[in-house]
Amino acid sequence: MSALQMIVNGTAVDVDVPESRTLAQLLRYDLGLTGTKIGCEEAECGICTVLVDGVPVDSCIYPAFKAQGRSVTTIEGLAQGEELHPLQRSFIDHGAVQCGFCTPGLIMNAAALLNENPDPSDEAIKHALKDTFCRCTGYASVMQAIRSAARARRGEAPLPVNDPPVSEPMHAISRSVPPIEVVEKVTGQARYTDDYHFPDMLYARTLRSPHPHARILSIDTEQARALPGVRAVLTHADVPGENLHGLVYRDWPVLCGDVVRYVGDAVAVVAADSEEIAARALKLITVEYESLPVVADPKYAHSPEAPVLHPQHPTGNLLKHIKVRHGDIEQGFAEADVIVEREYRTPTTEHAFLEPECAIGVPAGYPDHEKLTIYVGSQIPYQDRNQIARAMGLAEEQVRVIGTLIGGGFGGKEDIAGQIHVALLATVTGLPVKMLYTRQESLIFHPKRHATIIRIKTGAKRDGRLTAVEAELYGDGGAYASLSDKVMTRATTHATGPYNVPHAKIDCYAMYTNNVPSGAFRGFGVTQSAFAVEQNMDLLAEELGIDPLELRLINAQKVGVTTATGQLLRESVGLIETIADVRRDMQHEQPEFRWAWREGRKAYAWGIACAYKNTGLGGGAPDRSEAEVEAFEDGTVEVRTAAADMGQGIAHVVAQCAAEELRLAYDHVRVLLCDTDLTPNGGPTTASRQTFMTGNAARLAAGALRDALTQSAAEMLDIAPEQIRYEEGLLRYNGDSLRVGQVVQWMKSHGLSARARYEYWAPPTQALGTGGDMHFAFSYATQAALVEVDLDTGEVHVHKVLSSTDIGRAINPLMLQGQIEGGIVMALGNCLTESFIIEDGVPWSRLLSRYKMPGIKTAPEIISRLVEARASEGPYGAKGVGEIPSINTSPAICNAIYNAVGVRVFSLPVDQDALLRAMRAGEHEVYAAWHDLR
Amino acid sequence: MKLWEHYHTPTTVDEALSLLAQYAGRARIIAGGTDLLVEMRAGEHEPHHALIDITRIAELTTIARDGEQITIGAGVTHTQIVHSALLQQRAACLVESCGVVGGPQVRNVATLGGNVAHALPAGDGTVSLVALGAEAEAVIGGERRWHPIQALYLGPGKSLLNPARDVLLRFRLAACGPREGTAFDRIMRPQGVALPILGCAVRVRLTADGTRFERAQLCIAPLGPTPERLLELEVFLVGKTADEVSLRSVIDLAQSSLHPRASKYRASAEYRREMIGVLLERTLTRAVERARAASVDPR
Secondary structure (H helix, E strand, O other): OEEEEEEEOOEEEEEEEOOOOEHHHHHHHHOOOOOOOOOOOOOOOOOOEEEEOOEEEEHHHOEHHHHOOOEEEOHHHOOEOOEOOHHHHHHHHOOOOOOOOOHHHHHHHHHHHHHHOOOOOHHHHHHHOOOOOOOOOOOHHHHHHHHHHHHHHOOOOOOOOOOOOOOOOOOOOOOOOOOOOHHHHHHOOOOEHHHOOOOOOEEEEEEEOOOOOEEEEEEEOHHHHHOOOEEEEEOHHHOOOOOEEOOOOOOEEOOOOOEEOOOOOEEEEEEEOOHHHHHHHHHOOEEEEEEOOOOOOHHHHOOOOOOOOOOOOOOOOEEEEEEEEEOOHHHHHHOOOEEEEEEEEEOOEOOOOOOOOEEEEEOOOOOOOOOEEEEEOOOOHHHHHHHHHHHHOOOHHHEEEEEOEOOOOOOOOOOOOOHHHHHHHHHHHOOOEEEEOOHHHHHHHOOEEOOEEEEEEEEEOOOOOEEEEEEEEEEEOOOOOOOHHHHHHHHHHOOOOOEOOOEEEEEEEEEOOOOOOEOOOOOOOHHHHHHHHHHHHHHHHHHHOOOHHHHHHHHEOOOOOEOOOOOEOOOOOOHHHHHHHHHHHHHHHOOOOOOEEEEOOEEEEEEEEEEEEEOOOOOOOOOEEEEEEEEOOOOOEEEEEEOOOOOOOHHHHHHHHHHHHHOOOHHHEEEEEOEOOOOOEOOOOOOOOHHHHHHHHHHHHHHHHHHHHHHHHHHHHOOOHHHOEEEOOEEEEOOEEEEHHHHHHHHHHOOOOOEEEEEEEOOOOOOOOOOOOOOOOEEEEEEEEEEEEEOOOOOEEEEEEEEEEEOOOOOOHHHHHHHHHHHHHHHHHHHHOOOOOEEOOEEOOOOHHHOOOOOOOOOOEEEEEEEOOOOOOOHHHOOOOOOHHHOOHHHHHHHHHHHHHOOEEOEOOOOHHHHHHHHHHOOOEEOOOHHHOO | OOOEEEEEOOOOHHHHHHHHHHHOOOEEEEOOOOOHHHHHHOOOOOOEEEEEEOOOOHHHOOEEEEOOEEEEEOOOEHHHHHHOHHHHHHOHHHHHHHHOOOOHHHHOOOEHHHHHHHOOOOOHHHHHHHHHOOEEEEEEOOEEEEEEHHHHEEEOOEEOOOOOOOEEEEEEEEOOOOOEEEEEEEEOOOOOOOOOOEEEEEEEEEOOOOOEEEEEEEEEEOOOOOOOEOHHHHHHHOOOEOOHHHHHHHHHHHHHHOOOOOEOOOEOHHHHHHHHHHHHHHHHHHHHHHHHHOOOOOO
16 A cells, blocks of 8 residues: 555545556545446546546556546546536537446547647547447437537537437427436446445456366365455355256356356356455366367357257257248249349357446345345346346345446346356355456357358349248357347348248258357347348349349338238338438439449449348237336326336436326436336346337326326316316316326325336237237338448448438437437448457457447448338337347448449458458459458 | 556656666566556566556656757657657658557557557557667666667567666657658558558658659568568669659569568458558658658758
8 A cells, every 4th residue: 555646636635555556446446436437448448538637548557656646637527516517518418428338438538639629620529539439329429519519618509409300299209308317427426336335345256267168077166265355255066046047048057067168157256355356366266177179160060060068958059940931932933033142141249338247246134235136237137136036046026136327238238147146145245245347258258249151042023023032040149048049030030121022931040159158239130131131132133233222112011011920011111211211312412323433542332221120029928018107296206117228218218208198397207227126127128129118118107197196186176087187297177277296295195196007018929930920010221321442452431321210209319319320330330340259169359459349430420310100009109229220231331332342242340351352353252351261 | 456566656767777676577667558557457467566657757758859860758658749840840750650559548648668668560659760760779788778779679579678677768860851751651450450450651862853762761560570671672762763653663572572471360461462552652652742842951
């Protein structure tokens, strides 16, 4: 311990801390300034940015003693009392905050920029924010917020908010209200799991397998237990209940005892007085392994010679064979005048949410904690509770899961991470235990987007009408099932594309391998199949000599079409309108539209692609969500539901629904999310389902509350309920009015509760293969990408994306636009930058520096339009939006690359090396990155 | 894990040297730490008992001009270099190469000395220092003297400097004079590799009439385990007309005489050979333009 003196946010600080501290650790853990977030500890993501003597630095790799005597400014020091800094104000106004985890880093960097340059160009903003990443927004709103704040600081009028026009705005619905907890997020007050602290809390670490496949011969924890400061070392033998978890199949050991199946499998967990002691203890655990043959490839996994990874699974390494049969495939191809068939590959990709996983377990009996309580930023709190209870041998009611804010999820926080481990450690030690993953641990551990191999054959008549689609998909499910069954089912059922295809035969093989497990990731399998479907469409268009937009219009799904799974589309199919929007915008871009042109050593071209994506679980799975709405005497209302807000904004959606039904001011509605003791089950935050499902639950619960209030008011006033109407938080009747709070008061005094709960059940769906409605709604999208290819280097840049998305209704147009922009940029990463590389079962992408997500310089200009083809069952006509923007960007870009340089890319990410060499050699197809060429 | 126990911020070179001596191999020099800490976290170094931070030694953090010589302290940050009017005018390639390193958070702390001590052959600052013909002053094994910059490089990540014993002090280079121009450019891969596929820096001097190359200094990296000057190309260029024809012929010579290798997930050898042409064209064109613009001594 040594004395460290500095000025922090204008106040002199004099602390005695270990010299090994980084500045981020000092700020967060010694000074309690948790607004500074730690994202990678590699100087890659930039979210830990603070100012030292006015200049931005990455505090995660800045030794604290380097700042001795300096002045440090953090996000907490930006506002002047209650007065927000113009950047903080502007980030809120322009919708530049979603999960909020990167927000402090973005704002601190921008603050330094504006101090140095009060009128920065877009170029200067991008230069300053080049290495500060945001995974949610897609950067467009961030750019606008900074431009606007710069104006405000110069005393000029702020820029207008770019929210998209919508039809029929209501009282609170279709209004761009600010999201919940946004002030906390821009000021650094918002609390994510690692920002919680409990007295006497212990710190946990996990010992993970270094082998992709091995038998465990022995585990010796004696030395680790003997290390001073170690409170518990647990292995499989210490799991009191079932040593397995899993969302669909329970095949994933809580702690491995006999076999490890991937690099990252958990073998032991340690709780100690400090994170450092826990880390040292891991090194003292000796595990003897016997290596087993590795199954590194899904096709090999399917072969008879491959070792079987889960002997109890009835179909061996074949986790699931998924089939779509529609019409008569032979007849379909016999009717075709033109047939194209190609094979596509997509890589494993990583969510790279900026908040690494963290969980805190608090034992039953600890102050203020009646039962075993887990704090975690999870997408599925009730299923967490179920899985924790099973492993602990407890009843579900004996476990409480409290959802904290989530620093991004995108599907990657659906599976169990440290939840069960901290439950075990807290129970054994009798103390709170925190388990925070490092970025590097997060990278190897959590389920990813499935790598796929997709062979697809598409037939069409001379006039462009599709006759048949035949496809074979292989999905690399990795070591454990996670959501592979569901993800690959979605890839399969969407493999016709959003088109009218009379004959289809699609087979998908979801395989177990020794790679990192694959699970949910925004787009949920459809991102992969669309990459293949939409390039085959362009291949057909070329063979047929039909304009690519026209070919899609000829075949577009519309009301009256039956999908390949046998579902008759009866309403809310806005695909044709999205195509029309994009066509109009493309033509607007140039006086005389051209698909491709050249300027100097650069080739430019447009490419387009369409997409559709189901809303909700579908496939016969019971899909329900419950919400509770309570009114208080002060006239406010609280909505409670366990639906996770990972930045996408379900919190403001349910608040808007309640405000709408009660005609209340939006700021009179509070939201409590994700506490299994206090909030009813909103179901998993997955499958673009929450707006539809929990939006409906909140809407109907608020409606029920309104009815109860009306009933009471009628009694109170002795008038007919029909005479009462709701306006601006008032109940109006016969020229007079009552406040909501007055009615609540009356109800209380009469022993009535001003609370209503509603369990919403989605319209029934049917299992794949049984025909009928597999899903209760679909969203649709068309995108056009304007791409530049450097003819000298093969470098690809996306300049612009034109997008039109049918989402039924925009509940919150500005925040919905953020979903679309963020989804597009994430999909652009999927196309151009991202690949989680695994070599024979061993991840090479073990560092964030080896996994590049798109930064602000890569982000294109996005022009986004909305189509609101109402879904009659959706809340006010809305359907899902979370995933639909992330599906067709990759094929649109690859179609554009082909149009620009005549080379079609069949494997992602686009490899400039292989692309340039194909261009030079006059070849037209690229099937692999250069390092995979054989 | 604790990666170090003690953190020292000496204010003189002697103090830094004596701290190193005191720890007898269990301490090492740190400047910005942007490479070192990441590598320590990744387990590429044994934890060090102590880190000796040289960035508070005043004489190591300044950029100065002494006649035709420019000296740059080893602890000068990339941001200082980018903002230096002197370097913008007299060593533009160094400004360009330091300007593309990381984002502002990294450039504000990462130092030129750190870039060189890290000893990666394609370090952006390195490539420009080599083309500029820089020298480095260091205390190595107790002996304080100047070394040609390339002499510090023993192999990828292997430096002549022993960070537990030696201190890199400063660089010096001849400022660009009349009819001289420099340029730097690089090619990156958008996927997960932080290192450039290829970097290239050039320094040229034109004849008094501005039509021919009087002198040329070139560095392209990585072409081998250490950064090297491309002497065959330099000799070839001297006396050639500064035009498109010479450019094509020097590119042809470079592409036939240089043998870049493939690096895993970064680039194929063929791609790198193509990029040699692209980078030479871009940098030589720009350097010649700058040399012509500098026909009058900027002093």
